[in-house]
Amino acid sequence: MRLEKCWFCSSTIYPGHGMMYVRNDAKIFRFCRSKCHKNFKMKRNPRKVKWTKIYRKLHGKELPQDTTFELERKRNRPERYDRNVVEDTVKAMKKISETRVEREAQTLANRMRGKKTQQRREDLAELQQGIHLVKAPTALLEEPSLTLPKEKMKVKVSVEQESKAMES
Amino acid sequence: TIRPQTYSNVADNSGARESMRIRVPGASNRQYASIGDMIVAVVREAVPNMPPKGSEVVRAVIARTRKGLNRDNGMAIRFDDNAAVAIDREGNPKGTRVFGPVARESRECHFAKTVSSAPEVLRGIRRNRMMLR
Numbered sequence: 001m002r003l004e005k006c007w008f009c010s011s012t013i014y015p016g017h018g019m020m021y022v023r024n025d026a027k028i029f030r031f032c033r034s035k036c037h038k039n040f041k042m043k044r045n046p047r048k049v050k051w052t053k054i055y056r057k058l059h060g061k062e063l064p065q066d067t068t069f070e071l072e073r074k075r076n077r078p079e080r081y082d083r084n085v086v087e088d089t090v091k092a093m094k095k096i097s098e099t100r101v102e103r104e105a106q107t108l109a110n111r112m113r114g115k116k117t118q119q120r121r122e123d124l125a126e127l128q129q130g131i132h133l134v135k136a137p138t139a140l141l142e143e144p145s146l147t148l149p150k151e152k153m154k155v156k157v158s159v160e161q162e163s164k165a166m167e168s
Numbered sequence: 169t170i171r172p173q174t175y176s177n178v179a180d181n182s183g184a185r186e187s188m189r190i191r192v193p194g195a196s197n198r199q200y201a202s203i204g205d206m207i208v209a210v211v212r213e214a215v216p217n218m219p220p221k222g223s224e225v226v227r228a229v230i231a232r233t234r235k236g237l238n239r240d241n242g243m244a245i246r247f248d249d250n251a252a253v254a255i256d257r258e259g260n261p262k263g264t265r266v267f268g269p270v271a272r273e274s275r276e277c278h279f280a281k282t283v284s285s286a287p288e289v290l291r292g293i294r295r296n297r298m299m300l301r
Contacts, residue, residue, distance in 0.1 A: 001241070015241050015242050015243070016241070016242030017242065018243065018244070019243070019244040019245075019246060020243055020244065020245045020246070021245075021246050021247075021248075022232075022245060022246070022247050022248065022269050023248050024232075024247075024248045024249060024268045024269070025268075026268065026269040
């Protein structure tokens with residue numbers, strides 16, 4: 001028994017799932033579900049379809065290359081059963097998947113860095129522009145307690161001008 | 169599933185190109201034939217100057233179907249076309265080469281034995297035969 005990868009979306013195909021299509025040139029395409037198979041029949045290129053792993057790796061959304069992936073390489077020669085080897089392999093598999101998960105989380109964090117501040121800035125702009133949808137503009141003036149959140153702005157002040165102002 | 173009147177490609181070099189299924193021998197009104205079944209077919213298109221002529225009746229084993237098979241391990245297999253390999257009454261293939269991939273299930277009628285001992289193995293784009301496990 002072997003866990004295959006879906007040709008289209010690269011997810012694992014567990015036994016009992018999916019379909020295998022054999023082309024007349026003897027090339028085999030495995031699909032994890034009919035969604036992938038139907039996309040294949042539509043002649044879509046998985047590199048251009050946004051939800052596939054290939055697209056995400058190609059466009060830097062996910063960890064593209066890593067040593068942890070190389071350890072999962074397909075091996076065609078069957079190994080003679082050795083209990084110790086099996087034990088070590090199982091331990092290693094755990095460790096490898098842990099590191100991979102860590103690294104993927106790291107890439108996600110890197111990709112999303114600065115997103116919070118950007119989002120906050122965008123929200124503030126939206127508030128300032130669209131506050132009339134929520135409250136009448138005159139209401140803001142009448143009630144001093146209603147204010148829009150202030151944005152912390154970094155202002156550059158040249159030291160020379162400041163000293164001149166202080167002198168005069 | 170190959171029904172009566174279904175055209176299928178002939179996947180060997182026996183000289184026929186396309187055959188049309190007539191019957192499944194051995195059953196009075198059997199409708200469907202699948203991979204591994206022997207069928208009686210009439211040659212519809214043949215390579216010129218070779219033994220099977222158009223409208224000659226031959227027996228064949230179905231090697232590939234678009235409908236495919238469902239394996240015991242849950243994997244479903246589908247092929248690109250419907251194809252059969254011409255055989256004689258004993259089950260020996262009429263041609264010497266088989267073209268394209270072939271499912272392991274098409275082992276009826278001594279098919280496997282004679283095909284695996286086929287003298288020519290063609291590699292490259294048009295593969296000789298691949299037994300899919």
